[in-house]
Amino acid sequence: MDPILYNKIISVGVYGSAIGLILIGLYAVLVKKHLTKIVIGLSIIDSGVHLLFIAVGFIKGGTAPIFSEKGIELVNQGTAMVDPVPQALVLTAIVIGFGVTAVALSLVIRLYRHHHTARIDHIKSLKW
Protein backbone atom coordinates (compact mmCIF):
# COMPACT_ATOMS: atom_id res chain seq x y z
CA MET A 1 0.00 0.00 0.00
CA ASP A 2 1.13 3.55 -0.67
CA PRO A 3 2.87 4.70 2.57
CA ILE A 4 1.46 8.24 2.41
CA LEU A 5 -2.08 6.94 2.05
CA TYR A 6 -1.37 4.44 4.81
CA ASN A 7 -0.20 7.23 7.14
CA LYS A 8 -3.28 9.24 6.31
CA ILE A 9 -5.62 6.36 7.10
CA ILE A 10 -3.84 5.69 10.38
CA SER A 11 -3.90 9.31 11.51
CA VAL A 12 -7.54 9.81 10.48
CA GLY A 13 -8.33 6.59 12.33
CA VAL A 14 -6.54 7.60 15.53
CA TYR A 15 -7.70 11.20 15.66
CA GLY A 16 -11.18 10.17 14.54
CA SER A 17 -11.53 7.55 17.25
CA ALA A 18 -10.22 9.99 19.88
CA ILE A 19 -12.80 12.60 18.92
CA GLY A 20 -15.42 9.87 18.59
CA LEU A 21 -14.71 8.72 22.15
CA ILE A 22 -15.00 12.27 23.44
CA LEU A 23 -18.35 12.70 21.68
CA ILE A 24 -19.68 9.35 22.93
CA GLY A 25 -18.69 10.30 26.45
CA LEU A 26 -20.30 13.72 26.18
CA TYR A 27 -23.48 12.06 24.91
CA ALA A 28 -23.53 9.74 27.91
CA VAL A 29 -22.94 12.58 30.37
CA LEU A 30 -25.55 14.88 28.87
CA VAL A 31 -28.32 12.45 27.91
CA LYS A 32 -28.17 9.44 30.23
CA LYS A 33 -30.16 9.55 33.44
CA HIS A 34 -28.41 6.80 35.34
CA LEU A 35 -25.62 7.99 37.64
CA THR A 36 -23.30 5.08 36.86
CA LYS A 37 -23.69 5.68 33.13
CA ILE A 38 -22.78 9.33 33.65
CA VAL A 39 -19.60 8.29 35.48
CA ILE A 40 -18.81 5.85 32.66
CA GLY A 41 -19.33 8.72 30.22
CA LEU A 42 -16.86 10.88 32.12
CA SER A 43 -14.22 8.20 31.96
CA ILE A 44 -14.86 7.63 28.22
CA ILE A 45 -14.23 11.35 27.63
CA ASP A 46 -11.00 11.01 29.58
CA SER A 47 -9.91 8.08 27.42
CA GLY A 48 -10.56 10.11 24.28
CA VAL A 49 -8.41 12.98 25.51
CA HIS A 50 -5.65 10.57 26.52
CA LEU A 51 -5.67 8.98 23.06
CA LEU A 52 -5.41 12.44 21.55
CA PHE A 53 -2.38 13.17 23.72
CA ILE A 54 -0.63 9.98 22.62
CA ALA A 55 -1.45 10.64 18.97
CA VAL A 56 0.08 14.11 19.16
CA GLY A 57 3.36 12.83 20.56
CA PHE A 58 3.69 9.95 18.09
CA ILE A 59 6.28 9.91 15.33
CA LYS A 60 6.10 7.12 12.78
CA GLY A 61 9.08 4.79 13.12
CA GLY A 62 10.31 6.69 16.17
CA THR A 63 11.99 4.89 19.02
CA ALA A 64 11.14 4.96 22.69
CA PRO A 65 12.41 8.13 24.39
CA ILE A 66 14.77 6.33 26.78
CA PHE A 67 18.20 7.76 27.39
CA SER A 68 20.07 4.46 27.11
CA GLU A 69 23.04 3.25 25.03
CA LYS A 70 20.71 1.58 22.56
CA GLY A 71 18.58 4.71 22.32
CA ILE A 72 21.53 7.01 21.73
CA GLU A 73 22.86 4.59 19.11
CA LEU A 74 19.53 4.60 17.29
CA VAL A 75 19.32 8.40 17.39
CA ASN A 76 22.85 8.65 16.01
CA GLN A 77 21.75 6.42 13.15
CA GLY A 78 19.04 8.93 12.33
CA THR A 79 16.02 7.41 14.05
CA ALA A 80 13.74 9.97 15.67
CA MET A 81 12.56 9.64 19.25
CA VAL A 82 8.87 10.09 19.99
CA ASP A 83 7.98 13.07 22.16
CA PRO A 84 8.12 11.92 25.81
CA VAL A 85 6.23 14.90 27.24
CA PRO A 86 2.69 13.90 26.13
CA GLN A 87 3.32 10.38 27.42
CA ALA A 88 4.30 11.73 30.82
CA LEU A 89 1.24 13.97 30.81
CA VAL A 90 -1.04 11.09 29.90
CA LEU A 91 0.33 8.99 32.72
CA THR A 92 -0.49 11.78 35.17
CA ALA A 93 -3.88 12.40 33.61
CA ILE A 94 -4.80 8.70 33.83
CA VAL A 95 -4.03 8.68 37.55
CA ILE A 96 -6.07 11.82 38.11
CA GLY A 97 -8.93 10.41 36.05
CA PHE A 98 -8.82 7.24 38.13
CA GLY A 99 -9.03 9.29 41.33
CA VAL A 100 -11.98 11.31 40.09
CA THR A 101 -13.80 8.17 38.93
CA ALA A 102 -13.27 6.55 42.33
CA VAL A 103 -14.66 9.58 44.17
CA ALA A 104 -17.57 9.75 41.71
CA LEU A 105 -18.49 6.10 42.21
CA SER A 106 -18.33 6.44 45.98
CA LEU A 107 -20.70 9.40 45.72
CA VAL A 108 -23.00 7.32 43.52
CA ILE A 109 -23.11 4.62 46.21
CA ARG A 110 -23.88 7.26 48.86
CA LEU A 111 -26.65 8.72 46.68
CA TYR A 112 -28.11 5.28 46.03
CA ARG A 113 -28.19 4.44 49.75
CA HIS A 114 -29.73 7.78 50.61
CA HIS A 115 -32.41 7.94 47.92
CA HIS A 116 -32.80 4.24 46.98
CA THR A 117 -32.48 5.16 43.34
CA ALA A 118 -29.59 5.94 41.02
CA ARG A 119 -31.65 7.82 38.47
CA ILE A 120 -30.73 11.46 38.33
CA ASP A 121 -34.29 12.59 37.57
CA HIS A 122 -35.55 10.99 40.79
CA ILE A 123 -33.05 12.77 43.06
CA LYS A 124 -34.38 16.22 43.63
CA SER A 125 -33.55 17.41 47.14
CA LEU A 126 -31.44 20.23 45.74
CA LYS A 127 -32.21 22.24 42.67
CA TRP A 128 -30.49 20.65 39.67
Place this chain on the structure above:
Amino acid sequence: MVISPVHYIALPLLAAFLMPLLAKVNRELVRIIPGVVLTYLLFVSVVLMQRVTETGQPIIETLAGWQAPWGINLVFSQFTGFLVSLMVFMATLIWIFSYRFKKVDNEPALKYYILFMMLVTGSVGVVLTGDIFNMFVFMEITAIASYSLTSFYRDRDGAEAGFKYLLIGSLASTFMLLAILLLYTQVGTLNMAMIAERMHTVPVGMKVTILILFLTGLGIEAEMFPLNGWAPDAYSQAPSPVGATFAALVVKAGVYSLIRVIFTLFDIQGAYQYLIIMGIITLIIAEFAAMKQTNLKRMLAYSSIGQMGFVLIAFGIGTKEAVFGALFLMFNHAIIKSLLFMSGSFFVYNSTSKDINGMSGIGKKFPYMGFLFSIGAFAIVGLPPFSGFWSKLYILIAAADESMLALVAIILLVSIVEIVYYFRVVAKLYFGKPTDKEVVHKPTFGGYFSMTVLAVVILLVGFYPDIITGFIHRAADTLLDKGAYISNVLSMGH
Protein backbone atom coordinates in the same frame (compact mmCIF):
# COMPACT_ATOMS: atom_id res chain seq x y z
CA MET B 1 16.76 24.14 56.93
CA VAL B 2 16.77 26.70 54.16
CA ILE B 3 13.41 28.38 53.77
CA SER B 4 12.07 28.01 50.25
CA PRO B 5 8.70 28.11 48.45
CA VAL B 6 8.81 24.31 48.10
CA HIS B 7 7.75 24.02 51.75
CA TYR B 8 4.32 25.39 50.85
CA ILE B 9 3.60 22.28 48.82
CA ALA B 10 5.76 19.61 50.42
CA LEU B 11 4.80 20.09 54.06
CA PRO B 12 0.97 20.07 53.85
CA LEU B 13 1.12 17.11 51.46
CA LEU B 14 3.49 15.22 53.76
CA ALA B 15 1.33 16.05 56.76
CA ALA B 16 -1.79 14.85 54.94
CA PHE B 17 -0.26 11.45 54.23
CA LEU B 18 1.42 11.06 57.62
CA MET B 19 -1.70 11.86 59.60
CA PRO B 20 -3.33 8.41 59.44
CA LEU B 21 -0.13 6.99 60.95
CA LEU B 22 0.21 9.73 63.55
CA ALA B 23 -3.41 9.21 64.54
CA LYS B 24 -2.41 5.76 65.76
CA VAL B 25 0.23 7.29 68.04
CA ASN B 26 -1.90 9.97 69.64
CA ARG B 27 -5.44 11.05 68.78
CA GLU B 28 -4.73 14.67 69.53
CA LEU B 29 -1.87 14.79 66.99
CA VAL B 30 -4.41 14.76 64.16
CA ARG B 31 -5.63 18.17 65.29
CA ILE B 32 -2.25 19.61 66.23
CA ILE B 33 -0.19 18.66 63.15
CA PRO B 34 -2.11 20.81 60.62
CA GLY B 35 -1.71 23.78 62.93
CA VAL B 36 2.02 23.23 63.30
CA VAL B 37 2.43 22.99 59.54
CA LEU B 38 0.27 26.05 58.85
CA THR B 39 1.98 28.15 61.54
CA TYR B 40 5.35 27.25 60.07
CA LEU B 41 4.09 28.19 56.59
CA LEU B 42 2.92 31.52 58.00
CA PHE B 43 6.46 32.07 59.24
CA VAL B 44 7.80 31.08 55.79
CA SER B 45 5.41 33.61 54.23
CA VAL B 46 6.68 36.41 56.44
CA VAL B 47 10.33 35.61 55.71
CA LEU B 48 9.86 35.19 51.96
CA MET B 49 7.62 38.25 51.58
CA GLN B 50 10.26 40.30 53.36
CA ARG B 51 12.99 38.93 51.09
CA VAL B 52 10.92 39.56 47.95
CA THR B 53 10.01 43.08 49.05
CA GLU B 54 13.62 43.94 49.86
CA THR B 55 15.18 42.69 46.64
CA GLY B 56 12.20 43.42 44.37
CA GLN B 57 13.04 40.18 42.56
CA PRO B 58 10.87 37.05 42.59
CA ILE B 59 12.21 33.88 44.21
CA ILE B 60 12.27 31.17 41.57
CA GLU B 61 12.72 27.63 42.76
CA THR B 62 13.63 24.92 40.27
CA LEU B 63 12.53 21.43 41.22
CA ALA B 64 14.68 18.32 40.87
CA GLY B 65 17.51 20.31 39.32
CA TRP B 66 15.89 20.82 35.92
CA GLN B 67 16.22 24.42 34.75
CA ALA B 68 13.36 26.65 33.69
CA PRO B 69 11.85 25.67 30.34
CA TRP B 70 12.35 21.92 30.92
CA GLY B 71 11.63 21.34 34.57
CA ILE B 72 8.85 22.52 36.84
CA ASN B 73 9.55 25.71 38.71
CA LEU B 74 7.84 27.61 41.49
CA VAL B 75 7.58 31.38 41.23
CA PHE B 76 7.22 33.32 44.47
CA SER B 77 6.84 36.89 43.24
CA GLN B 78 5.24 39.83 44.99
CA PHE B 79 1.95 38.89 43.32
CA THR B 80 1.89 35.15 43.94
CA GLY B 81 3.52 35.68 47.33
CA PHE B 82 0.75 38.02 48.37
CA LEU B 83 -1.95 35.52 47.40
CA VAL B 84 -0.14 32.58 49.00
CA SER B 85 0.40 34.48 52.24
CA LEU B 86 -3.29 35.40 52.28
CA MET B 87 -4.27 31.76 51.71
CA VAL B 88 -1.97 30.45 54.44
CA PHE B 89 -3.18 33.12 56.87
CA MET B 90 -6.80 32.20 56.18
CA ALA B 91 -6.07 28.48 56.39
CA THR B 92 -4.46 29.00 59.80
CA LEU B 93 -7.50 30.90 61.07
CA ILE B 94 -9.84 28.24 59.69
CA TRP B 95 -7.76 25.60 61.45
CA ILE B 96 -8.10 27.48 64.76
CA PHE B 97 -11.82 27.82 64.11
CA SER B 98 -12.27 24.11 63.45
CA TYR B 99 -9.82 22.82 66.06
CA ARG B 100 -12.62 21.14 68.03
CA PHE B 101 -14.36 20.00 64.84
CA LYS B 102 -15.98 16.59 65.45
CA LYS B 103 -14.57 16.48 68.96
CA VAL B 104 -16.49 13.38 69.96
CA ASP B 105 -15.47 11.31 66.99
CA ASN B 106 -11.89 10.90 65.87
CA GLU B 107 -12.39 9.15 62.53
CA PRO B 108 -14.28 11.99 60.76
CA ALA B 109 -11.87 14.53 62.23
CA LEU B 110 -8.96 12.62 60.69
CA LYS B 111 -10.64 12.60 57.28
CA TYR B 112 -11.50 16.26 57.58
CA TYR B 113 -7.95 17.34 58.39
CA ILE B 114 -6.42 15.17 55.65
CA LEU B 115 -8.74 16.67 53.05
CA PHE B 116 -8.16 20.15 54.44
CA MET B 117 -4.39 19.80 54.09
CA MET B 118 -4.84 18.48 50.53
CA LEU B 119 -6.98 21.50 49.75
CA VAL B 120 -4.27 23.83 51.08
CA THR B 121 -1.61 22.00 49.05
CA GLY B 122 -3.65 22.21 45.86
CA SER B 123 -4.73 25.81 46.03
CA VAL B 124 -1.32 27.09 47.14
CA GLY B 125 0.30 24.99 44.41
CA VAL B 126 -1.93 26.47 41.71
CA VAL B 127 -0.69 29.93 42.65
CA LEU B 128 2.99 29.07 43.01
CA THR B 129 3.64 26.86 40.02
CA GLY B 130 5.19 28.14 36.81
CA ASP B 131 4.16 25.19 34.70
CA ILE B 132 0.78 24.94 33.02
CA PHE B 133 0.35 21.19 33.37
CA ASN B 134 1.45 21.32 36.97
CA MET B 135 -1.25 23.92 37.49
CA PHE B 136 -3.76 21.42 36.10
CA VAL B 137 -2.54 18.77 38.55
CA PHE B 138 -2.85 21.11 41.53
CA MET B 139 -6.26 22.20 40.27
CA GLU B 140 -7.34 18.55 40.32
CA ILE B 141 -5.93 18.01 43.83
CA THR B 142 -7.96 21.00 44.99
CA ALA B 143 -11.02 19.78 43.13
CA ILE B 144 -10.95 16.20 44.45
CA ALA B 145 -10.46 17.45 48.02
CA SER B 146 -13.35 19.89 47.49
CA TYR B 147 -15.69 17.18 46.16
CA SER B 148 -15.01 15.04 49.20
CA LEU B 149 -15.35 17.91 51.67
CA THR B 150 -18.62 18.99 50.06
CA SER B 151 -20.10 15.54 50.64
CA PHE B 152 -18.57 15.27 54.12
CA TYR B 153 -21.79 14.97 56.11
CA ARG B 154 -23.68 11.77 55.48
CA ASP B 155 -26.98 12.94 56.85
CA ARG B 156 -27.34 15.97 54.62
CA ASP B 157 -27.71 16.19 50.87
CA GLY B 158 -23.94 16.48 50.67
CA ALA B 159 -23.51 13.59 48.24
CA GLU B 160 -25.88 15.25 45.81
CA ALA B 161 -24.08 18.60 45.98
CA GLY B 162 -20.75 16.80 45.73
CA PHE B 163 -21.79 14.81 42.68
CA LYS B 164 -23.08 17.92 40.98
CA TYR B 165 -19.79 19.68 41.70
CA LEU B 166 -17.86 16.64 40.46
CA LEU B 167 -19.84 16.47 37.23
CA ILE B 168 -19.16 20.10 36.35
CA GLY B 169 -15.63 19.95 37.69
CA SER B 170 -14.46 16.91 35.79
CA LEU B 171 -15.94 18.15 32.50
CA ALA B 172 -14.07 21.39 33.13
CA SER B 173 -10.82 19.58 33.79
CA THR B 174 -11.25 17.76 30.47
CA PHE B 175 -11.57 21.11 28.73
CA MET B 176 -8.47 22.37 30.47
CA LEU B 177 -6.58 19.22 29.46
CA LEU B 178 -7.62 19.75 25.82
CA ALA B 179 -6.50 23.37 26.04
CA ILE B 180 -3.10 22.31 27.38
CA LEU B 181 -2.78 19.73 24.60
CA LEU B 182 -3.56 22.25 21.86
CA LEU B 183 -1.23 24.77 23.45
CA TYR B 184 1.55 22.20 23.58
CA THR B 185 1.15 21.32 19.92
CA GLN B 186 1.42 25.03 19.07
CA VAL B 187 4.29 26.21 21.26
CA GLY B 188 6.04 22.96 22.21
CA THR B 189 6.51 23.81 25.88
CA LEU B 190 4.60 23.71 29.13
CA ASN B 191 6.53 26.41 30.97
CA MET B 192 4.29 29.44 31.34
CA ALA B 193 7.03 32.01 30.77
CA MET B 194 8.16 30.17 27.62
CA ILE B 195 4.55 29.89 26.40
CA ALA B 196 4.07 33.64 26.93
CA GLU B 197 7.24 34.33 24.98
CA ARG B 198 6.25 32.13 22.03
CA MET B 199 2.56 33.08 22.03
CA HIS B 200 2.89 35.57 19.18
CA THR B 201 3.73 32.73 16.78
CA VAL B 202 0.36 31.05 17.30
CA PRO B 203 -2.34 31.80 14.69
CA VAL B 204 -5.18 33.94 16.02
CA GLY B 205 -7.93 31.37 15.42
CA MET B 206 -6.02 28.75 17.36
CA LYS B 207 -5.29 31.23 20.14
CA VAL B 208 -8.97 32.01 20.57
CA THR B 209 -9.90 28.31 20.60
CA ILE B 210 -7.33 27.59 23.30
CA LEU B 211 -8.37 30.61 25.34
CA ILE B 212 -12.04 29.59 25.24
CA LEU B 213 -11.16 26.06 26.37
CA PHE B 214 -9.09 27.53 29.21
CA LEU B 215 -11.83 29.92 30.27
CA THR B 216 -14.36 27.08 30.39
CA GLY B 217 -12.01 24.91 32.38
CA LEU B 218 -10.92 27.54 34.87
CA GLY B 219 -14.17 29.49 35.15
CA ILE B 220 -15.62 26.66 37.25
CA GLU B 221 -13.37 27.19 40.24
CA ALA B 222 -13.56 30.95 39.78
CA GLU B 223 -17.38 30.75 40.01
CA MET B 224 -17.82 32.50 36.67
CA PHE B 225 -21.29 32.48 35.14
CA PRO B 226 -22.70 30.12 33.78
CA LEU B 227 -20.31 27.59 35.31
CA ASN B 228 -21.16 28.29 38.94
CA GLY B 229 -24.16 26.01 39.40
CA TRP B 230 -22.20 23.94 41.89
CA ALA B 231 -21.44 26.77 44.26
CA PRO B 232 -24.73 27.38 46.13
CA ASP B 233 -25.26 23.66 46.80
CA ALA B 234 -21.65 23.03 47.76
CA TYR B 235 -21.51 25.99 50.14
CA SER B 236 -24.81 25.11 51.79
CA GLN B 237 -24.15 21.37 52.18
CA ALA B 238 -20.49 21.44 53.18
CA PRO B 239 -19.43 21.83 56.83
CA SER B 240 -19.19 25.50 57.82
CA PRO B 241 -15.40 25.83 57.99
CA VAL B 242 -15.32 24.32 54.49
CA GLY B 243 -17.57 27.10 53.21
CA ALA B 244 -15.03 29.58 54.53
CA THR B 245 -12.22 27.53 52.94
CA PHE B 246 -13.94 27.61 49.55
CA ALA B 247 -14.30 31.38 49.75
CA ALA B 248 -10.79 31.99 51.02
CA LEU B 249 -8.71 29.41 49.14
CA VAL B 250 -10.41 27.50 46.32
CA VAL B 251 -12.05 30.46 44.62
CA LYS B 252 -8.91 32.54 44.99
CA ALA B 253 -6.90 29.81 43.25
CA GLY B 254 -9.52 29.70 40.46
CA VAL B 255 -9.45 33.44 39.91
CA TYR B 256 -5.66 33.44 40.03
CA SER B 257 -5.41 30.81 37.29
CA LEU B 258 -7.92 32.67 35.11
CA ILE B 259 -5.97 35.89 35.55
CA ARG B 260 -2.61 34.24 34.95
CA VAL B 261 -3.85 32.70 31.70
CA ILE B 262 -5.40 35.93 30.41
CA PHE B 263 -2.79 38.41 31.61
CA THR B 264 0.43 36.47 31.14
CA LEU B 265 -0.12 33.70 28.59
CA PHE B 266 -2.40 35.37 26.08
CA ASP B 267 -2.24 38.86 24.67
CA ILE B 268 -5.73 39.09 23.20
CA GLN B 269 -7.42 42.43 23.73
CA GLY B 270 -10.92 40.97 23.46
CA ALA B 271 -10.31 38.79 26.50
CA TYR B 272 -10.53 41.83 28.75
CA GLN B 273 -13.92 42.86 27.36
CA TYR B 274 -15.02 39.25 27.76
CA LEU B 275 -14.05 39.38 31.43
CA ILE B 276 -16.05 42.57 31.94
CA ILE B 277 -19.14 41.16 30.23
CA MET B 278 -19.01 37.82 32.05
CA GLY B 279 -18.33 39.67 35.28
CA ILE B 280 -21.38 41.89 34.84
CA ILE B 281 -23.64 38.93 34.03
CA THR B 282 -22.26 36.97 37.00
CA LEU B 283 -22.66 39.95 39.32
CA ILE B 284 -26.22 40.81 38.35
CA ILE B 285 -27.60 37.26 38.27
CA ALA B 286 -25.87 36.25 41.50
CA GLU B 287 -26.95 39.32 43.47
CA PHE B 288 -30.57 39.03 42.38
CA ALA B 289 -30.53 35.31 43.11
CA ALA B 290 -29.08 36.07 46.55
CA MET B 291 -31.97 38.42 47.27
CA LYS B 292 -34.44 35.61 46.57
CA GLN B 293 -32.79 33.08 48.89
CA THR B 294 -34.38 32.12 52.18
CA ASN B 295 -31.53 29.86 53.26
CA LEU B 296 -28.70 31.84 54.86
CA LYS B 297 -25.82 29.75 53.53
CA ARG B 298 -27.22 29.75 49.99
CA MET B 299 -27.55 33.51 50.24
CA LEU B 300 -23.91 33.83 51.31
CA ALA B 301 -22.90 31.51 48.46
CA TYR B 302 -24.68 33.62 45.85
CA SER B 303 -23.16 36.73 47.36
CA SER B 304 -19.76 35.06 47.02
CA ILE B 305 -20.43 34.42 43.33
CA GLY B 306 -21.45 38.04 42.93
CA GLN B 307 -18.22 39.23 44.53
CA MET B 308 -16.23 37.08 42.12
CA GLY B 309 -18.12 38.69 39.24
CA PHE B 310 -17.06 42.02 40.66
CA VAL B 311 -13.43 40.86 40.79
CA LEU B 312 -13.64 39.73 37.14
CA ILE B 313 -15.02 43.14 36.12
CA ALA B 314 -12.15 44.88 37.89
CA PHE B 315 -9.56 42.64 36.25
CA GLY B 316 -11.31 43.17 32.91
CA ILE B 317 -10.84 46.96 33.13
CA GLY B 318 -7.18 46.06 33.06
CA THR B 319 -5.57 49.31 34.22
CA LYS B 320 -3.15 49.35 37.11
CA GLU B 321 -5.68 50.97 39.47
CA ALA B 322 -8.34 48.43 38.52
CA VAL B 323 -6.03 45.46 39.08
CA PHE B 324 -5.09 47.01 42.43
CA GLY B 325 -8.79 47.26 43.30
CA ALA B 326 -9.41 43.69 42.18
CA LEU B 327 -6.62 42.30 44.35
CA PHE B 328 -7.82 44.39 47.27
CA LEU B 329 -11.32 42.99 46.75
CA MET B 330 -9.95 39.44 46.65
CA PHE B 331 -8.25 40.09 49.99
CA ASN B 332 -11.42 41.59 51.44
CA HIS B 333 -13.61 38.82 50.12
CA ALA B 334 -11.39 36.20 51.74
CA ILE B 335 -11.52 37.76 55.21
CA ILE B 336 -15.09 39.09 55.18
CA LYS B 337 -16.81 36.10 53.59
CA SER B 338 -15.00 33.74 55.96
CA LEU B 339 -16.19 35.79 58.92
CA LEU B 340 -19.75 35.69 57.56
CA PHE B 341 -19.65 31.92 57.03
CA MET B 342 -18.15 31.29 60.46
CA SER B 343 -20.54 33.49 62.42
CA GLY B 344 -23.51 32.63 60.19
CA SER B 345 -23.01 28.93 60.83
CA PHE B 346 -23.81 29.42 64.54
CA PHE B 347 -27.09 31.09 63.69
CA VAL B 348 -27.92 28.14 61.47
CA TYR B 349 -27.03 25.66 64.26
CA ASN B 350 -29.14 27.43 66.82
CA SER B 351 -32.18 28.28 64.73
CA THR B 352 -35.19 26.14 64.15
CA SER B 353 -34.42 25.87 60.45
CA LYS B 354 -31.73 26.93 58.01
CA ASP B 355 -33.99 29.77 56.94
CA ILE B 356 -33.33 33.40 57.61
CA ASN B 357 -36.79 33.64 59.19
CA GLY B 358 -35.77 31.02 61.73
CA MET B 359 -33.04 33.33 63.00
CA SER B 360 -35.46 35.90 64.27
CA GLY B 361 -34.07 37.76 67.28
CA ILE B 362 -31.07 35.50 67.67
CA GLY B 363 -28.78 38.53 67.80
CA LYS B 364 -30.25 39.47 71.19
CA LYS B 365 -29.54 36.07 72.70
CA PHE B 366 -26.19 35.85 71.02
CA PRO B 367 -24.95 39.45 71.08
CA TYR B 368 -21.30 38.92 70.25
CA MET B 369 -22.03 36.65 67.25
CA GLY B 370 -24.63 39.11 66.00
CA PHE B 371 -22.09 41.90 66.31
CA LEU B 372 -19.47 39.96 64.32
CA PHE B 373 -21.96 39.03 61.60
CA SER B 374 -23.06 42.66 61.36
CA ILE B 375 -19.45 43.81 60.96
CA GLY B 376 -19.09 41.31 58.13
CA ALA B 377 -22.35 42.37 56.50
CA PHE B 378 -21.50 46.08 56.72
CA ALA B 379 -18.00 45.45 55.40
CA ILE B 380 -19.05 43.37 52.41
CA VAL B 381 -21.61 45.87 51.15
CA GLY B 382 -18.87 48.51 51.33
CA LEU B 383 -19.86 50.80 54.17
CA PRO B 384 -17.12 53.02 55.55
CA PRO B 385 -15.13 52.63 57.81
CA PHE B 386 -14.85 48.92 57.02
CA SER B 387 -12.29 47.42 54.67
CA GLY B 388 -14.83 46.56 51.95
CA PHE B 389 -15.37 50.25 51.37
CA TRP B 390 -11.86 50.85 50.05
CA SER B 391 -11.82 48.06 47.48
CA LYS B 392 -15.20 49.12 46.11
CA LEU B 393 -14.08 52.74 46.00
CA TYR B 394 -10.84 51.92 44.15
CA ILE B 395 -12.66 49.83 41.55
CA LEU B 396 -15.27 52.55 41.01
CA ILE B 397 -12.53 55.17 40.60
CA ALA B 398 -10.71 52.93 38.14
CA ALA B 399 -13.90 52.42 36.12
CA ALA B 400 -14.62 56.15 36.15
CA ASP B 401 -11.06 56.91 35.02
CA GLU B 402 -11.63 54.73 31.97
CA SER B 403 -14.96 56.62 31.51
CA MET B 404 -16.95 53.39 31.78
CA LEU B 405 -19.82 55.21 33.40
CA ALA B 406 -22.40 52.55 32.60
CA LEU B 407 -20.25 50.12 34.55
CA VAL B 408 -20.15 52.48 37.53
CA ALA B 409 -23.93 52.76 37.40
CA ILE B 410 -24.38 48.97 37.28
CA ILE B 411 -22.01 48.41 40.20
CA LEU B 412 -23.76 51.02 42.33
CA LEU B 413 -27.22 49.67 41.47
CA VAL B 414 -26.19 46.13 42.33
CA SER B 415 -24.72 47.42 45.59
CA ILE B 416 -28.22 48.53 46.57
CA VAL B 417 -29.49 44.99 46.01
CA GLU B 418 -26.61 43.74 48.13
CA ILE B 419 -27.50 46.16 50.93
CA VAL B 420 -31.13 45.05 50.81
CA TYR B 421 -30.47 41.38 51.35
CA TYR B 422 -27.67 41.75 53.90
CA PHE B 423 -29.53 44.31 55.98
CA ARG B 424 -32.61 42.10 55.87
CA VAL B 425 -30.63 39.47 57.76
CA VAL B 426 -29.12 41.96 60.19
CA ALA B 427 -32.55 43.45 60.87
CA LYS B 428 -33.93 39.97 61.48
CA LEU B 429 -31.15 39.26 63.94
CA TYR B 430 -31.78 42.31 66.07
CA PHE B 431 -35.35 43.41 65.54
CA GLY B 432 -37.04 40.06 64.91
CA LYS B 433 -39.19 38.48 67.58
CA PRO B 434 -37.03 35.99 69.51
CA THR B 435 -38.04 32.36 69.32
CA ASP B 436 -38.23 30.23 72.46
CA LYS B 437 -35.33 28.06 71.39
CA GLU B 438 -32.33 28.17 73.70
CA VAL B 439 -28.80 28.79 72.47
CA VAL B 440 -27.26 25.34 72.60
CA HIS B 441 -24.24 25.50 70.31
CA LYS B 442 -21.79 28.05 71.59
CA PRO B 443 -18.58 28.66 69.62
CA THR B 444 -15.42 27.17 71.05
CA PHE B 445 -12.60 29.36 72.26
CA GLY B 446 -10.85 28.82 68.91
CA GLY B 447 -14.01 29.90 67.12
CA TYR B 448 -14.24 33.13 69.11
CA PHE B 449 -10.54 33.76 68.61
CA SER B 450 -10.45 33.37 64.80
CA MET B 451 -13.66 35.35 64.28
CA THR B 452 -12.38 38.15 66.50
CA VAL B 453 -9.10 38.24 64.58
CA LEU B 454 -11.00 38.52 61.30
CA ALA B 455 -13.20 41.31 62.64
CA VAL B 456 -10.16 43.18 63.95
CA VAL B 457 -8.44 42.83 60.56
CA ILE B 458 -11.55 44.18 58.82
CA LEU B 459 -11.65 47.23 61.11
CA LEU B 460 -7.89 47.76 61.03
CA VAL B 461 -7.72 47.69 57.23
CA GLY B 462 -10.81 49.91 57.18
CA PHE B 463 -9.19 52.59 59.31
CA TYR B 464 -5.60 52.22 58.10
CA PRO B 465 -5.70 50.80 54.56
CA ASP B 466 -2.04 51.78 54.22
CA ILE B 467 -0.91 48.69 56.10
CA ILE B 468 -2.00 46.47 53.23
CA THR B 469 -2.06 48.74 50.14
CA GLY B 470 1.74 48.70 49.77
CA PHE B 471 1.73 44.93 49.27
CA ILE B 472 -1.24 45.05 46.91
CA HIS B 473 0.31 47.85 44.85
CA ARG B 474 3.50 45.85 44.35
CA ALA B 475 1.45 42.73 43.62
CA ALA B 476 -0.52 44.57 40.91
CA ASP B 477 2.71 45.92 39.41
CA THR B 478 4.21 42.44 39.32
CA LEU B 479 1.13 40.93 37.68
CA LEU B 480 1.06 43.54 34.93
CA ASP B 481 4.78 43.36 34.22
CA LYS B 482 4.70 40.38 31.88
CA GLY B 483 8.17 40.98 30.43
CA ALA B 484 9.80 40.83 33.85
CA TYR B 485 8.01 37.54 34.60
CA ILE B 486 9.30 35.96 31.40
CA SER B 487 12.87 37.19 31.76
CA ASN B 488 13.05 36.34 35.48
CA VAL B 489 11.90 32.77 34.97
CA LEU B 490 13.89 32.03 31.83
CA SER B 491 17.13 33.72 32.88
CA MET B 492 17.47 31.16 35.66
CA GLY B 493 18.71 28.64 33.11
CA HIS B 494 21.50 30.81 31.76
